[in-house]
Amino acid sequence: MKTNILIILCFNFLNLSYAQNYRFPEGGGEYVMSNNYNECLSEEQRLQIKQKLQQSITRLESSGKIIQKSKLTSPLIHPLFIWPVDKSDSTPYNNVWSISNHVDHNPNFPNAIQDWNCGSRTYDTSSGYNHKGIDIFTWPFSLFQMDNNQAIAVAAADGVIIGKDDGNYDRSCSFNSNNWNAVYISHADGSQTWYGHLKNGSLTNKNPGDTVVAGEFLGVVGSSGNSTGPHLHFEVYNNLNQLVDTYTGTCNNWSSSTDSWWQNQKPYWEPKINAVLSHSSAPQFNSCPTSENPNLNDNFTVGSNVVVGIYLADQLAGTSVNLVMRRPDNSVLANWNFNLVDQYYASWWYWTFSPIEMSQQLGTYQFTATYQGNSVTHSFNYGNLGINENFNQKFDLFPNPSSDVIIIESKDNLIINNIKFFDLLGKEVASFNNFQEQIRISSLSNGIYLIRVSTSDGVYSTKFVKN
Ligand SMILES: [Zn+2]
Helix, strand or coil, X not given: CHHHHHHHHHHHHHHHHHHHHCCCCCEEEECCCXXXXXXXXXXXXXXXXXXXXXXXXXXXXXXXXXXXHHHCCCCCCCCCECCCEEECCCCCCCCCEEXXXXXXXXXXXXXXXXXXXXXXXXXXXXXXXXXXXXXXXXXXXXXXXXXXXXXXXXXCCCEEEEEEECCCCCECCCCCCCCCCEEEEECCCCCEEEEEXXXXXXXXXXXXXXXXCCCCEEEEECECCCCXXXXXXXXXXXXXXXXXXXXXXXXXXXXXXXXXXXXCCCCCCCCEEEEEEEECCCCECCCCCCCCECCECCEECCCCCEEEEEEEEEECCCEXXXXXXXXXXXXXXXXXXXXXXXXXXXXXXXXXXXXXXXXXXXXXXXXXXXXXXXXXXXXXXXXXXXXXXXXXXXXEEECCCXXXXXXXXXXCCCCEEEEEEECCCCCEEEEECCCECEEECCCCCCEEEEEEEEECCXXXXXXXXXX
């Protein structure tokens, strides 16, 4: 009998703590890379490119920079690719892309589509175009990423550059007849990879005839040519100039692609956390071609809200993300599971933490998202304690704690403009503009305060206890 009661009590307690921690997202949802179902490249443009590349290959063969196909020793083995989109060193994201379209294997049109996995992650058009590459779009903040060179196209395998197109407008949002910016590479067996829609002026300085190695920078992912937003169109031909679908799967029966062209072929659905970020307010997704306002912030003043966001690629229906907010002392402020109901190529969700919650402790917080066994942690400072770490190098403050009077002296003879006291809710409770070293604080009620010292050199903060 006793045992039963104990079990019931524990159960209730667990339910209660779970419910207290659960937070509804304040916003977010699916992100759709707008797709007007137009061709990444018109057949006319494709034909022109092929002719131009053939001329270039003939030139490079005669100058000995690439080996003539007839002189290649058989059997010719196609290269195995690495992923052609990477993040640049400066990005604050974990991952920068998701896939919107694969190659269309269904020759009929329109709206008769089938990808390598027998799914419909591809498109065709009423004019008879069946998508001929992989569209890898950038996420999150694709135009912001483009402006800040955060997502780059890299060579999928070693090879020789056989063509470059540059100088074309790169903020396309809908169908147009513009040409794209692109790099074209020939590989050892005579196969080709095309990297299209790149950012204007961002292309590698290397020229046709120069060699590149797998993973080498080719250009920044952009939206040049027939494009509805920044993405890489990756198109592949084998040494017989036949179009290749690099993925092997049930519904890819092309003779050009009997086996996978990837070193490690990715699964059809690959759920990922692309980013975990903190923001001063919810990010704004503007209409193309205006860049997003991500409102990123990693340094919050006391009194401000903290918005935390997660950015997923391949959100799977029926899965959940675990979210944990840890205080500076590593204690848990919140821990909850967020259930994902729908299936999306890209999604985002955000939550707001109030100054009342955040002001309980000042310092470095850690927000961790765990999805499908992978965790990503984002750290941010609350209470400008990032600056606070310098406080003791710059100032002497004593005594601390104090009940009556404190003295603040600059070690570097910095000119102090003013000193402000904030309570833990971020409310300014005292301000001193003219003072002679001593500050009388006897009127403050007992408790913890943040002192912010503004100088000609910047703002420095520290914690102070009135007792
Ligand atoms: Zn495409």
